[in-house]
Amino acid sequence: MPFLERFTEALYALFRIIFGLMFFSxxxxxxxxxxxGQKVPGGLPVVAGWIELVTGLLILIGLxxxxxxxxxxxxxxxxxxxxxxxxxxxxVVNKGEAAVLYCFAFLYIAARGSGIWSVDALRTRPxxxxxxxxx
Numbered sequence: 001m002p003f004l005e006r007f008t009e010a011l012y013a014l015f016r017i018i019f020g021l022m023f024f025s026x027x028x029x030x031x032x033x034x035x036x037g038q039k040v041p042g043g044l045p046v047v048a049g050w051i052e053l054v055t056g057l058l059i060l061i062g063l064x065x066x067x068x069x070x071x072x073x074x075x076x077x078x079x080x081x082x083x084x085x086x087x088x089x090x091x092v093v094n095k096g097e098a099a100v101l102y103c104f105a106f107l108y109i110a111a112r113g114s115g116i117w118s119v120d121a122l123r124t125r126p127x128x129x130x131x132x133x134x135x
Contacts, residue, residue, distance in 0.1 A: 009115060009116045010116065010117075012112065012115050012116075013062075013115050013116050013117040013118070015105075015109075016059060016060075016062065016065060016109055016114070016115060016118075017060055017062075017117070019059060019102070019105050019106070019109065020056050020057065020058070020059030020060030020061070020065075021056070021060050022056070023052050023055065023056030023059065023072060023102065023106075024052065024053055024056030024057050024059075024060055025056070026049075026052045026056070027048075027049045027050065027051070027052030027053025027054070027056055028053060029049075030045055030046070030048065030049030030052065031046065031049040031050065031053060048075060048079065051071065051072065051075045052072070052075070054068075055068040055069070055071050055072040055075075056072070059072065059106070059109060061118065061119050062114035062115065062117065062118020062119050062120050062121065063114070063118070063119040063120060064114075064120070065109055065113060065114040065115075065118065065120065066109065066110050066111075066112070066113045066114065067110075069106040069107070069108075069109035069110040070106070070107075070110035072102070072106040073102075073103050073104075073106035073107045073110055076099045076100075076102040076103035076106065077099075077103050079099045080096045080099040080100060080103065083096070083099070084096030084099060
């Protein structure tokens, strides 16, 4: 829609921030019982929790978001095929919709990078355009 084109960069930044925050929250649930979750006892779910916590935070703040999102996308693909697909091939039936959505959202972020409102944008901005306090 043409009237939204001027907001493309800001909307992408919100997309990245929200997906990063949600993924970070999933990791916090698994590892620490945050947000009403229950700590997982160990094994593969703990590894998944750390991937979700760390990559979610990196995506959220926009620090190496492309690399973090690529790793997160891979984790969600593995989660889908290990946990959900054995029950049925269709995500709506096997309750794997979230894994599929995260997988492809993170693949998009991996391709697009951090964008505006990110630590990476601050790191790569020329010194002359930085605010005086950041020089």
